[in-house]
Amino acid sequence: MLTPATVKNVCVIGAGTMGSGIAAHLANLGFNVALLDLTRELVVDAFERATHARPPHFYNPDRAHDIRLGSISENLDWISDADWVCEAIVEREAEKKALYALIDPLLRPDALISTNTSGLQIGRLAEGRSESFRRRFLGTHFFNPPRYLKLLELIPTPETDPDVLLYMTEFLETFAARRVVLAKDTPGFIANRYGMWCMFRATHMAERLHLSVEQVDAITGPFLGRPKSGSFRLNDIVGLDVMCDIAANLIARCPEDAHIKTLEQPVSMHSLLARGWIGDKVGQGYYRKEGRELLALDLQTFAYRQRQELIIPSIVELENLPLGQRIRKALDLRDEVGEFLRGYLLPALDYAKYLKEEVSHSILDFDRVMEWGFNWQKGPFALMDEMGLSEPKFYTPGSQLGFAGEYLPIAAEPDYRPLTDYPVVREDETYKIRDLDDGVVALCISTKMGVITPLLVNQLISLLEEGSLTRFVLTGEAKSFSVGYDLNFFLSAIEREAWPEIEAALLQLHHLGELLEQTQAVAAVYGYTLGAGFELALSCSHIAAAAESQIGLPECRVGLIPGGRGTVLMRAYNQASPRRLMEIALNLTRATVAASADHARYLGYMRPADITVYHPDRLLVEAKRLALSALPVQRPVWSTGPMPLIGMIDRELDQALSRDELSDFDVTLGHKIKQVFVKATSYEDAVLRERIEFLDLCTKSFTHARVKHMLESGKPLRN
Ligand code: NAI
Numbered sequence: 001m002l003t004p005a006t007v008k009n010v011c012v013i014g015a016g017t018m019g020s021g022i023a024a025h026l027a028n029l030g031f032n033v034a035l036l037d038l039t040r041e042l043v044v045d046a047f048e049r050a051t052h053a054r055p056p057h058f059y060n061p062d063r064a065h066d067i068r069l070g071s072i073s074e075n076l077d078w079i080s081d082a083d084w085v086c087e088a089i090v091e092r093e094a095e096k097k098a099l100y101a102l103i104d105p106l107l108r109p110d111a112l113i114s115t116n117t118s119g120l121q122i123g124r125l126a127e128g129r130s131e132s133f134r135r136r137f138l139g140t141h142f143f144n145p146p147r148y149l150k151l152l153e154l155i156p157t158p159e160t161d162p163d164v165l166l167y168m169t170e171f172l173e174t175f176a177a178r179r180v181v182l183a184k185d186t187p188g189f190i191a192n193r194y195g196m197w198c199m200f201r202a203t204h205m206a207e208r209l210h211l212s213v214e215q216v217d218a219i220t221g222p223f224l225g226r227p228k229s230g231s232f233r234l235n236d237i238v239g240l241d242v243m244c245d246i247a248a249n250l251i252a253r254c255p256e257d258a259h260i261k262t263l264e265q266p267v268s269m270h271s272l273l274a275r276g277w278i279g280d281k282v283g284q285g286y287y288r289k290e291g292r293e294l295l296a297l298d299l300q301t302f303a304y305r306q307r308q309e310l311i312i313p314s315i316v317e318l319e320n321l322p323l324g325q326r327i328r329k330a331l332d333l334r335d336e337v338g339e340f341l342r343g344y345l346l347p348a349l350d351y352a353k354y355l356k357e358e359v360s361h362s363i364l365d366f367d368r369v370m371e372w373g374f375n376w377q378k379g380p381f382a383l384m385d386e387m388g389l390s391e392p393k394f395y396t397p398g399s400q401l402g403f404a405g406e407y408l409p410i411a412a413e414p415d416y417r418p419l420t421d422y423p424v425v426r427e428d429e430t431y432k433i434r435d436l437d438d439g440v441v442a443l444c445i446s447t448k449m450g451v452i453t454p455l456l457v458n459q460l461i462s463l464l465e466e467g468s469l470t471r472f473v474l475t476g477e478a479k480s481f482s483v484g485y486d487l488n489f490f491l492s493a494i495e496r497e498a499w500p501e502i503e504a505a506l507l508q509l510h511h512l513g514e515l516l517e518q519t520q521a522v523a524a525v526y527g528y529t530l531g532a533g534f535e536l537a538l539s540c541s542h543i544a545a546a547a548e549s550q551i552g553l554p555e556c557r558v559g560l561i562p563g564g565r566g567t568v569l570m571r572a573y574n575q576a577s578p579r580r581l582m583e584i585a586l587n588l589t590r591a592t593v594a595a596s597a598d599h600a601r602y603l604g605y606m607r608p609a610d611i612t613v614y615h616p617d618r619l620l621v622e623a624k625r626l627a628l629s630a631l632p633v634q635r636p637v638w639s640t641g642p643m644p645l646i647g648m649i650d651r652e653l654d655q656a657l658s659r660d661e662l663s664d665f666d667v668t669l670g671h672k673i674k675q676v677f678v679k680a681t682s683y684e685d686a687v688l689r690e691r692i693e694f695l696d697l698c699t700k701s702f703t704h705a706r707v708k709h710m711l712e713s714g715k716p717l718r719n
Contacts, residue, residue, distance in 0.1 A: 001564050002083055002111070002112075002530035003167070004170045004171035004174060004175060005042060005082040005174075005175065006083070006349060007031075007084055007112075007175065007303055008031060008032055008083060009031070009032045009034070009081050009082050009083050009084075010023075010026050010031050010032070010033050010034070010082060010083065010084045010085075010086060011033075011035075011036065011078055011079055011081070011082035011085045011086070011105075012032045012033060012034070012035050012036070012086045012087075012088060013035075013036045013037075013072070013082070013085065013086070013087045013088065013089055013249070014036075014037060014087060014088040014090070014116075015035050015036070015037040015042065015047055015050070015069075016037075016048035016089075016090075017084075017144060018088045018089065018116055018142060018144060018146075018442075019037070019046075019089070019116075019488045020035070020046055020047055020050030020053075020057065021050065021053070021057055021144060021145045021146045021147065022086060022088055022116065022146050023035040023047075023050075023143070024050060024057035024058050024063070024064070024067070024146070024147065025142075025146040025147050025177075026056070026176065027058070027063050027064070027067050027458055028057075028058060028059045028060075028063055028147065028415070028547070028598070029175070029176065030633070031207075031613055032066075032068075033066070033067045033068070034067070034068040034069075034070060034075075034078045034081070034082070035047065035067050035068065035069055036069070036070050036071060036075060036076075036078065037071060037072070038071065038072055038073070039071045039072075039073060040043045040069070040071045042073065042119070043069045043070065043071060043360075044069060044072070044470075046515025047064075047067070047069055047188055050064075051064045051236075051670065053143065053145070055147075055148065056147075056148075057145060057147055057176050058147075059147075059547060059595075059596035059597070059599060060596065060598045060599045060602050070250070072099075072102075073645075076102070076103070076106060076573055077106070078578070079103050079106040079107060080106050080107070080108060080540070081265075082107075082108070082111055082685050083112065084112040084113075084114070084171075085103065085106075085107065085111060085112070085113045085114070086114050086115075086116060086140060087113070087114065087115045087116060087267075088115075088116040091117060091119070091120065091245065091249075091277040092299075092617060093120050093124065093125065094286045096115060096117070096120070096125050097127070097128065100113075100125065100126070100129055101128065101132070102132050103130070104129050104130055107133065107136075108699065109132060110223065111136065112136055112164065112167075112168060112171075113136055113137050114137065114138050114139060114140040115137075115139055115140070115170070115346050116139075116141060116142055117139060117141070118141065118188070118192050118242075118252065119187055119188040119189065119193075119244055119249050119253075120249075121185060121187070121247055121253075121307055122137075122138065122139040122155050122156075122185045123157040123159070123185055125137075125157060126157060126159065132654035134157070134159040134160075134161060135160065135161040135410060135707060136160075136161065136162060137157065137160065137276035138154065138155060138157065138160045138164065138165065138168060138174070138264055138370070139153070139154065139155030139156075139183075139185070139189070139328070140152060140153075140154060140168070141153035141154075141155065141189055141365075141425055141576050142629070143191070143193070143372075143373045144238075144628075147535070148548075149372070149373060149375075150177065150179045150181050150372055150615075150616050150617070151176055151179055151191070151369060151372035151373035152172055152176075152178040152179070152181070153180075153181055153182075153189045153190060153191060153253070153369065153373075153658065154169060154172070154180050154181070154182050154183065155166060155178035155182075155183050155184070155185050155189060156185075165182075169386075170440070171398070175446075177547070177614040177615045177616065179370070179372050179416075179617065180367050181360075181365045181368050182352060182357070182365065183359065183360060183361075183365070184359055184360065184361070185367075186358055186359050187249065187250050187253040187254050188246060188249070188250050189359065189651070190359045190360050190365065190366055190460065191370075191373045191374070192246050192250070193250060193355065193359055194351065194352060194355060194359070194366070194369075194380075195248055195369075195370065195373070195374055196243060196246050196250065196263065197262055197263060197348070197351060198348050198351075199231060199234060199235060199238070199243065200243075200247060200262050200263050200264075200266065200709070201226060201262050201344055201347060201348055202216060202220055202231035202232075202233065202344055203231065203232070203266040203268065203269060204232070204262065204266050205340055205343045205344045206299065206340075206625040207266055207267055207268060207299065208343065209336065209339055209340060209343065210299075210300070210679075211336055211340060212296070212298070212299065212308070213231075213232040213296050213297060213299065214296055214307060214308050214436075215288050215310060215312070215336060215338065215340075215704065216230060216231050216232060217230030217231060217232055217233055218230065218310045218315060219312070219315070219336075219337050219340050219341065220344075222304055222319075223315050223318075223319055223326070223330075224327065224345070225323045225373065225376060225377030225378055225383070226374070226376050226377070227374075227375045228715070229314050229607075232286035232287065233286070233287060235269075235279065235286055235423040236279035236280050236285035236286050236287055237279065237280055237284065238279070239276040239278055239280070239281055239285075240269055240273055240276045240277075240279050240285055241273065243269070244265060244269065244273060247263040247264075247265070248449055248610055250263055251263050251264070252514065257581060258354070259347075259351050263536075265269055267564050268286075268297075268299050268302075268330075272285055272286070272297075272304060275444050282658045283472070284304070285297075285376055287307070288304045288353040293307075294307050296405060297309070301463045305445075305563065312335075312336070312337060313335075314330065314333050314335050314337050314338075315337060322386070322389065323377060323378060323383070323385065323386055324385075324386025324387040325386075325387075326379075327341070327383070327385045327387055327472045328388065328389075328400070331345070333348070334427075335414075348380065349380050349383070349384055349389070352366065352379075352380035352381065354626040356381075356403070357403045362400060362402070362403075362408070363379075363381040363394050363395075363400055363401060364381075364395075364400050364410060366379060366380070366381060367380065367381050367382050381392070381394040381395070382395065384513070385630075392503040392612070394524055395410075395633060396689055398410055401490070411665065414621070415570075415617075415618055415620065415621045416617045416621075417620070417621070418617075418620075419434065419442060419444065419477070419620055420477075420674060421518045422435060422436055422442065423700065425441065427446070428458035428459050428463075429455065429459065430445065430446060430447050430455055430458065430459050430460075431443060431444060431446055431459060432446050432454065432477060433469075433472075435618055436473065436620070436624050438557075438628065439471060439628075440471055440472060440624050440627050440628060441469070441471075441472045442472065442473045442474075442475050442524075442620070443460075443463075443469065443473070443474050443475070444475050444476055444477045444519075445473050445475070445476040445477065445478070445482060446476075446478070447473075447476040447478070447483070448478060449478050449479070449480055449482070449483045449528070449534055450476040450477075450478045450480055450481050450482030451482065451483055451484070451535055452482060452484060452485045452486065452488050452509075452531075452532040452536070453486045453489065454489060454492050454505050454508065457505070457508045457509055457512050460501075460512055461508065461511060461512050461515065464512070464515040464516070464519065465515070468541070469519065470519050470520055471519070471520045471521075471622045471627055471628070472519070472520075472521050472522075472525045472627060473521070473522050473523075473524050473538055473624055473627050473632065474516070474521050474522070474536065474537070475523070475524040475525070475526075475619075475620070475623065476522070476525075476526075478526050479527055480527030480528065480529070481523075481524075481526055481527055481528065481529045481533055481537070481549070481572065482525075482528065482529060482531075482532070482533020482534070483528045483530055483533065484528075484531025484532050484533050484534075484554075484555075485509075485531055485532035485564070486559065487707055487710060487711050488711065489505065490502065490558075490560075490698070490707055491704075491708060491711055492705050493505075493593065493698075494698050494707065496703050497633075497699075498585040499695060499698065499699070501697055502694075502695060503691065503695060506563050506564065506691050506694060506695075507691075509532060509535070509563075509564040509565075510564065510565055510644075510687060510691075511536075512536065512539075513536060513539035513564060514539070515537060516539035516540055517535060517539050517541075517632060517634065517635065518633075519540075520541060520630040520631060520632060521539075521540040521541060521627070521630065522540055522542045522543070522544055522624075522625065522626045522627040522630050523536070523537035523540040523542070523543065523544070523548075523623075524537070524544050524549065524619050524620055524622075524623035525537050525543060525544070525545050525546065525549055525551070526545070526546035526549050526605060526619055527548070527549060528544075528549075528550050529545070529550065529552075529555070530550050530551070530552055530553045530554060530593065531552075531553060531555055531562065531564075531566070532564045533554060534551055534552065534566065534605075535553070535562065535564035535565055535566045535569070536540060537566075537567075538565075538566070538569045538573075538607075539633065540630075540633070541608055541609065541631055541632060541633050542609050542611065542623075542626045542630060543607070543610040543611075543613070543614055544610070544611050544613050544619060544623040545597035545610065546597065546602065546612075546616065546619045547596055547597050547598065547612055547613065547614045547615065547616070548596060548597075548616065549594075549596065549600065550592065550593050550594065550595060550596075551590070551594045551597065551598045551599075551600035551605055551606075552587075552592060552593035552600070552605065553566045553567075553570070553588055553605075554591035554592075554593050555588075555591070555668065556590070556591045556669045557591040557706065557710065557716040558587060558703070558706045558707045558710050558716070559665070559669070559697060559700065559702055559703030559705070559706035559707065560669075560694060560697050560698070560703060560707075561588070561669060561672050561673055561693055561694055561697065561705075562690075563674075563690060563691065563694035565687060565690065567588070567673055567676045567677070567686075567690045568676060568680075568683065568686040568687050568690050569674060570584050570588065570604070570605070571639065571677045571680070571686060572635055572636050572683065572686075573607050573636065575636065575638075575639045578643050578644055578645050578648065579648070580604050581643075581645055582648040582649050582652060583603070583604065584603070584604050584605075585645075585649045585652075585670060585673050585674055585677060586649075586652050586653070586656070586670070587603055587604075588670075588673050589653065589656075589662065589666055589667075589670035589673060590656075590661075590666075591671055591716070597612040598612055600707065605628065609668055612627070612667070628650050638680070638681075638682050638683045638686070639688050640681055640682075643648075643661075643678060645677060645678050646674065646676070646678050649670065649673075649674045649677070649678075652673075653667050653670045653671070654667075663718055665702045665719055669697070669716070671698075672693040672697065675689055675693060676689045676690050680681065702719050705717055705719055706719065
């Protein structure tokens with residue numbers, strides 16, 4: 001009997017944008033994935049494009065080789081191996097139905113079968129199929145790109161077995177890193193019915209008010225609590241062809257919808273489609289990429305021109321207010337912002353109220369679709385509450401307003417509870433302690449971007465020396481775990497030639513790391529986990545890393561080597577393999593930052609006891625689970641046997657220099673890393689050597705130039 005935990009083999013059919021993205025996402029998670037398209041040529045071509053997708057589909061490019069590519073004509077028998085068949089072929093009912101007729105007899109009797117349609121009626125797609133097929137069939141609507149958007153709309157038909165629905169929900173949430181929203185089998189479900197309407201509405205309003213694409217994007221981006229892409233960049237990303245297909249389908253299927261006219265083609269979209277300028281897929285739409293530059297379409301003249309960096313005074317004035325307040329104020333403005341929002345946002349909020357019962361099971365589901373699928377900070381109902389527009393309120397603590405006007409409890413979801421929901425039991429300037437229950441607390445770095453400052457180090461040392469904190473999760477309050485040590489400190493100290501000050505800071509950082517090693521701490525890292533931030537994480541007994549973490553020790557970028565024991569710990573944890581150590585020495589010299597947690601493991605930055613947490617909302621709960629049984633760190637005994645490492649590192653550095661991949665100064669840095677890796681006779685000796693080399697670098701003019709350049713421009717200097 002198949003259970004959510006035993007689903008291992010997945011067959012994805014259709015290797016286009018979505019099929020390839022879904023296949024990559026599932027391969028990232030370790031499933032055995034087969035990907036089929038009409039012909040071998042089509043599948044190979046499509047998949048080749050997918051391996052170069054930007055942003056990348058794969059955590060680690062090597063994973064792409066794990067996907068089996070095949071064709072409907074030659075490899076249909078693969079269907080019988082599948083625990084789950086996920087169809088993602090063209091959005092045409094007849095073709096989907098023909099495919100199902102073909103595979104129905106081949107499916108294993110317990111296999112799941114789903115469609116990734118964006119808006120076809122799921123119930124109709126299953127017509128004519130065996131009863132067993134119909135019981136196991138449902139819609140799994142992924143969002144593009146699947147690696148980055150966690151939402152999945154799950155749509156059962158009246159014939160879907162309720163157990164299949166439960167099972168699929170559990171499978172997707174527990175093993176496939178999705179957050180599931182159950183949607184009704186109505187045209188476009190929740191996301192496309194409402195999301196597409198909002199996208200069309202913004203385009204119509206821009207035309208009506210003669211606003212530029214940059215103006216609208218400035219209003220509908222972070223100012224409204226939405227991604228930077230705003231409206232027109234989003235149109236280009238989704239593709240105007242896809243948008244118009246979805247809209248045409250909605251218009252045809254929703255004749256009763258009083259607001260459906262909004263989905264009629266805006267003039268600009270019509271003209272762009274006629275020219276084939278359908279968005280990012282062809283390099284141009286409302287914007288055009290030219291080299292590294294982005295040109296914007298002038299909606300009046302229909303010519304591309306330099307993109308304007310707009311500063312809209314009312315946005316600057318309001319943008320620091322809380323979301324609800326600033327939008328409320330913006331609605332009263334007499335400028336283009338106010339005018340646009342009155343014509344766009346208010347109708348969009350009204351439309352959500354109009355649609356809610358038809359398309360969703362609750363306002364919470366509706367909001368979640370916009371928050372998880374479109375990255376809106378607040379869905380329309382939560383936003384109306386924040387703006388003080390709704391009476392009665394849609395939400396009260398722990399409950400939501402049901403369609404019949406009564407408040408219904410919102411089920412607690414302890415596995416997904418965000419950090420900010422846990423009470424703060426203690427805090428200082430640089431950290432907060434939150435109670436995670438069960439005797440575990442979270443020690444949260446609260447500096448901007450998790451930057452490690454001398455003050456933070458001292459405050460954490462005092463805290464750990466008190467001895468009351470033993471079992472805890474080390475994490476952060478900012479958007480990233482930590483961007484590393486405060487470079488301003490180094491620049492100032494270097495310019496004052498205050499070497500003892502730098503040495504004292506290093507000693508404090510070492511001391512903090514060693515104190516952490518004696519506790520039972522688990523580091524829960526996410527986003528940038530760099531330099532000293534990563535060194536502290538490596539001092540915990542385990543690292544639980546969110547799949548989307550950029551991990552590394554890129555000190556060489558600023559002319560330094562990892563100096564908070566990073567060089568030493570890399571050596572200690574990888575000493576069993578000289579080859580690995582050589583690769584690490586090169587990667588540290590090149591300042592290679594891993595693009596994901598799994599990539600970090602591939603590069604040798606993670607230890608065997610460290611884990612990747614694939615579900616974007618479960619990092620904390622997984623870290624806490626590890627913390628409950630964590631033991632203090634047992635650093636490996638320093639191996640002092642002869643290593644052929646010197647020659648290996650020298651050779652690689654020389655070759656990289658001759659290929660102009662490294663500068664002379666980079667090679668100097670590489671040699672310093674080598675000194676610590678090779679010459680040190682013990683852990684203590686290695687820590688001392690690391691410090692000596694670091695301090696020596698601080699006196700060099702090229703290091704000063706690199707640090708200064710990084711602080712001034714945010715970019716590394718290659719000198
Ligand atoms: P696409 O056009 O990029 O790819 C479709 C692929 O299916 C092509 O490679 C084509 O050769 C293949 N194909 C067509 N008929 C086939 C058959 N009978 N057997 C095997 N392969 C066949 O389309 P895209 O964008 O990937 O969309 C696929 C499905 O996902 C559609 O139902 C679409 O509505 C839905 N969807 C699309 C989203 C998007 O952002 N593009 C988002 C969510 C859902």
